[in-house]
Amino acid sequence: MIAPLMQLIETGTVKNDIPEFQVGDRIEVHQRILDGAKERTQVFEGDVIGLNHGGARESVTVRRLVQGEGVERIFPIHSPRIAKIVVIKAGMVRRAKLYYLRDRVGKATKIKDDVKRQSKIDQDLKSAAEAAAKSAREAAEAAKATGGESKSAAKK
Numbered sequence: 001m002i003a004p005l006m007q008l009i010e011t012g013t014v015k016n017d018i019p020e021f022q023v024g025d026r027i028e029v030h031q032r033i034l035d036g037a038k039e040r041t042q043v044f045e046g047d048v049i050g051l052n053h054g055g056a057r058e059s060v061t062v063r064r065l066v067q068g069e070g071v072e073r074i075f076p077i078h079s080p081r082i083a084k085i086v087v088i089k090a091g092m093v094r095r096a097k098l099y100y101l102r103d104r105v106g107k108a109t110k111i112k113d114d115v116k117r118q119s120k121i122d123q124d125l126k127s128a129a130e131a132a133a134k135s136a137r138e139a140a141e142a143a144k145a146t147g148g149e150s151k152s153a154a155k156k
Helices: 004-013 097-101 114-154
Strands: 026-035 038-052 057-066 069-076 081-089
Touching: 026 057, 026 069, 038 069, 038 097, 081 114
Parallel strands: none
Antiparallel strands: 026 038, 026 081, 038 057, 057 069
16 A cells, blocks of 8 residues: 555656557657767667556566567656657557567567557557647748748848
8 A cells, every 4th residue: 555645746757648558569668868968869669568557656668679689678657768658559469478578589479460459559640740740830830930030130
């Protein structure tokens, strides 16, 4: 049982913009990385092999292959270092943890697609792309409008 004070603290740190995903899905985790004085975003794409629930301490284990070698990372979902999580593909599995994939090689590591959930994911990705394009157009128009005003002010 979590103490009421701890519950109060955790509710303030929990993110609301996390998409729904399950074990077996392929996701992209966009993580903010400090490179000297600069901050950049690094993307880690892989299959979800485990979820650990627990309020603000919720984490996800993601596995991918890099040059034939399996790489796993555990990401705390509600960390401020996680910029965003994008669901790429829905997978259909019958287990809660996919640790058996560590011992498999080649086609044996393939996860079946969940066609029913995939159509919803595709719609979400399409709407997100349209929203990004719309905001980019608006930003370009705003820059064009302010650029035109500064040029006319410079002529006077």
